[in-house]
Every structure is written in structure tokens, then in C-alpha cells.
Amino acid sequence: MKYLRRFEFMTLYQQILESSVPVDSQFATLSGEELVHVKLSFRVSPSHKRFGSVQNYTYEVGSIDQILKYENQLIIADNAFRGFSWLNEELVGRSVIWLMPREEETKERHWLDRFIADENLRQSSLREIVVIGGGILLNAGAYIAEQIGSDLMYIPTTVLAMSDGSIGGKVRANEVEDGLYHKHAYKSFYEPNRILIDPRFLQSLPDKQIAIGLGEVIKHGVYQSRVLLEYLASDDFRPQIDKESLLKVILWAAALKEVCLNIDPDETADGSHIIMRGGHEASDKIEESSRFEVPHGTAVAIAIYQEMSQKRSELMPLLDACCKKFSIPTKSP
Structure with missing residues (x-):
């Protein structure tokens, strides 16, 4: 009862972060069948x-x-x-x-x-x-x-x-x-x-397509799950040669989205919008100005990197590691 009352007074975003913890615990150890x-x-x-x-x-x-x-x-x-x-x-x-x-x-x-x-x-x-x-x-x-x-x-x-x-x-x-x-x-x-x-x-999937897609996975790592971001930066995640690890992060990100949209399906400003639209206002402009030459996932990753860099976020070392690891650009062309 005490937990339910605490949950009731959280913002939607806080509720999403709290409910994401069991997802992280589950997927951190999930593998194989x-x-x-x-x-x-x-x-x-x-x-x-x-x-x-x-x-x-x-x-x-x-x-x-x-x-x-x-x-x-x-x-x-x-x-x-x-x-x-x-x-x-x-x-x-x-x-x-x-x-x-x-x-x-x-x-x-x-x-x-x-x-x-x-x-x-x-x-x-x-x-x-x-x-x-x-x-x-x-x-x-x-x-x-x-x-x-x-x-x-x-x-x-x-x-x-x-x-x-x-x-x-x-x-x-x-x-x-x-x-x-x-x-x-x-x-x-x-x-x-x-x-x-x-x-x-x-x-x-070619390596370039994998890197493009990881922009949206990184988004959930930055705004919702540090555990996922740490896994992406780790040596355990090798998507080019280990497709099981790639499937794992895809499903992990989808499960985090399930938390977002089942708590707040309307993506309100103080709820799932913070995560689902993370980096997207800037990424849309990057895509438009490039006449859609910059792929969506890459634009999202660039926008998130620039936002976190301006904020001097404590996540920057992990974000840097991910971008370097997957050759994701950090600046608009």
C-alpha cells in the first residue's frame, strides 16, 4: 500500500522509470531460447x-x-x-x-x-x-x-x-x-x-544499417535505462558478429517502449513523450536540412549527443563509447 501511494504521487515520467527497473533486470540476463x-x-x-x-x-x-x-x-x-x-x-x-x-x-x-x-x-x-x-x-x-x-x-x-x-x-x-x-x-x-x-x-543487415538503427535504441538508454546504455557500450554487445545480442537489445528497447506506452499511451509532455520523442525535435530539422540524406536513426543519435553534451550529462562517457564503437557521427553534416 505504501508503494502504491508513492507511485501515485510520482510524475508519469517517474512512474515509467520506476516500472522500467524490472525490465532491465529481466533483459540484462536474457539469452538464447x-x-x-x-x-x-x-x-x-x-x-x-x-x-x-x-x-x-x-x-x-x-x-x-x-x-x-x-x-x-x-x-x-x-x-x-x-x-x-x-x-x-x-x-x-x-x-x-x-x-x-x-x-x-x-x-x-x-x-x-x-x-x-x-x-x-x-x-x-x-x-x-x-x-x-x-x-x-x-x-x-x-x-x-x-x-x-x-x-x-x-x-x-x-x-x-x-x-x-x-x-x-x-x-x-x-x-x-x-x-x-x-x-x-x-x-x-x-x-x-x-x-x-x-x-x-x-x-x-549491413553494419551501416545496424548503426543507423541503434540510434533509437541508444535513445532509450539515455532517457530511460542506463543499464541498457551500459550494455550497448560493453564488450558483451557485438551486433555485427553476434546477432543474438542484436536481437536482445531490439527486444529490450521494445519492452521499455511497452512500459512507456502502457503507462502513458498519449505520450504526454511529462510522461512518455520525454523518452519517445527524445532528440526528435532537433533530428527532424537535421533530416530536413539534409534533404533526407541523413538517415533517421543517425539524426536522432546526433541530436541526442549534442543535447547531452550541452547539458554536460554524466552519461557522456557511455554515449561517447557507443558512438565511437558503432561509427555513429556526432555532428550534422
């Missing part, structure tokens, strides 16, 4: 349009054949995987559209509206959109599903998408007009019905 059995559940905010049909959505590790088993599915997949034999075997007989992810095109609102019209998706009998790809395609698929009112399934394929982009229900689309680049000019929420992490996608 235990990782495969991780299953999370995320609340949908009552203020979001999907709340009437989806109050919670699951996030779990598995094989994509667990999702590719329904009729009337449209699969939107990253063109980079077109040559993957194991994936093609899973997609035999399925309706697949292969797209090349580009911030200024595939995630651009006008382009997406033309795509919906050209594919006649509003008049189709689609039951659900399944997205196989990174953050850009997840946003594209969410925008399409929202516009046509279909169910939505995510199979994220990058570190950033697995640990961050697939979670929270955000729908974001850019606009490019008269040569001006507007990051996330369109903002909405449309939660997926399910998120499935297939570890096979981690095996082919």
Missing part, C-alpha cells in the same frame, strides 16, 4: 481512431508464415529482399508489391495518394495490408491501411523498425513541394493488429 519467447502487448490510446476495433496489439518473435496465412492480403515488401530465396518461398501465390523505400517518394503523401488510386485500393476487397520492410515502408503501409480502412500487420526488417518504427501506431508522411522538404507534414495514428519479428532478417 528465452529471447524467442518474448511477447509484448501494447495499449491503444482511447483517443486513437483504431481503439474501437483494436484495444491492444501484440509484438512477438516468430516466422512470417504465422502472418501470411489469410486471404485478401496485400503484401508490400522492400525490393531489397526480392532475391531472398527463403522469403520468395514464403510468398509463393501471394499478392506482393515490391517497393524501393525512399523518404522523398515512398513516404511522400502525394506519391502515396497516387499509389492508392493507381492500384485501385479504395475499391478493393482487401482484408489487410502486410508490410515487410523498414521504417519508411511501415509508414507507407500504415498510411495506405488508414486511408482504405483495412487491418495492418507489420514484419519489420531493420533494427530501427523492429525496435522503434513498428511500435506506437504513428503514421507519418512527408511532403515535397517546390523543392522544399517537409518532414512528417502528415501526422496521424493507426495501430497495427500485430507485429512479428523474424530474426532471419537480422542475418543479412
